[in-house]
Amino acid sequence: MTIRVLVADDHAAIRAGLSMILDGAEDIEVIAEAEDGAAAVRKATALRPDLVLMDVRMPDVDGIEATRRLVAARVCPVLVLTTFDMDSYVYGALRAGAAGFLLKSVDARRLIESVRIVAAGDAVIEPSVTRRLISAFAAAEAKAAVRNPGLDQLTDRETDVLVCVGEGLSNQQIARKLGIGEATVKTHVSRVLTKLDLRSRVQAAVLAQEAGLVG
Numbered sequence: 001m002t003i004r005v006l007v008a009d010d011h012a013a014i015r016a017g018l019s020m021i022l023d024g025a026e027d028i029e030v031i032a033e034a035e036d037g038a039a040a041v042r043k044a045t046a047l048r049p050d051l052v053l054m055d056v057r058m059p060d061v062d063g064i065e066a067t068r069r070l071v072a073a074r075v076c077p078v079l080v081l082t083t084f085d086m087d088s089y090v091y092g093a094l095r096a097g098a099a100g101f102l103l104k105s106v107d108a109r110r111l112i113e114s115v116r117i118v119a120a121g122d123a124v125i126e127p128s129v130t131r132r133l134i135s136a137f138a139a140a141e142a143k144a145a146v147r148n149p150g151l152d153q154l155t156d157r158e159t160d161v162l163v164c165v166g167e168g169l170s171n172q173q174i175a176r177k178l179g180i181g182e183a184t185v186k187t188h189v190s191r192v193l194t195k196l197d198l199r200s201r202v203q204a205a206v207l208a209q210e211a212g213l214v215g
Contacts, residue, residue, distance in 0.1 A: 003119045006032045006047065008040035008063065009055040009081075014104075018053060018081075021108045028115060037066030044075050050119045054098070056082040056089050064092040071097030071199050079118045081106070097199030100124035121186050122170045123201040150196035151211060158195070159213070161188040165201060166208025 005022055007030055009015045019030040032047055034040035037054075038061040044052050052070060056063040067078045077099040082089055093101050099118045102111065103126050114124040154162065157178075164174040171189070175182040189201065198204050208214050 001027070003028045003051065003115060004031045004047075004049045005029065005115060006034060006040065006044050006049040006052045008034040008037065008052060008058070008066065010035050010058040014055075018111075021111060022053075022115065024108075025112045025115075028112065037061030037063055040066045041069050041075075044070055045073070049076055051076055051115060052078045053115065054078050054080050056080060056084065056093065064089070064096050067093060067098050068096035077118050077121075079114060079124065081111075094200060094202050097203075099200055099202070102126050117170070120171060121189065121201075123205070125202065153195045154192060158188050158192050161185060162192050162204060162208050163213050165189065165192070166205045166214035168205065 005028060007015050007018050007022070009018065012035070015033045015035075019033060022028045022030050031049055032043045034043050036058045040052060040054060040063075041061070052067075054063045054067055058066075063080060063082070067080065070076060070078055078097070079100040079102065080089075080093040080098045081102050081104055083104045090101055100114060100123055102114055102124065106114070106126075117124050151159075157180075160178055161174060164177060169177065171182050171185045174185045178185070189204075192204060193199070193201070196204065196207060198207065
């Protein structure tokens, strides 16, 4: 199956470079480009790509607001790619519901693999920011996570899946661990996010940790 990607960046040369890298993968096709967040939302809503590769700093509507709109409307997952390793961008992107956060210094192989991972329903976080992200983001969300009434609404199997997400396991790894199909895992993850009123897998992982579900 071909992964259909929309690339959003306000620099034409960067858009072209990213598109060339992604189009070089046999299973990825760049179906459109956008020069700002508003165009990204408009084109993604019309074309329904499997993923948007989103820059943060763009004129008018920035990447974080565009991500929020796309995720809220359940248009498609968003993988944020930015030059700036700043906490405000990281937290803003993930609170907006981004499924991943990478720096533009990422090499071509990891970029392609990250697109595949996010398109498959998993999450990707830049290694250099993971540790401080989890500690700071979790601390800010801790009280809300522990009080989340949706935890009581989860079935036993959904709780098992949430624990696995909190452990950082991919859908494939969860399927092997629980002895269920990968498609079933995706269904459970979707239901968990809905019941807990969360926008992304990363937020679910933080909640699982702060609620004491992950040791």
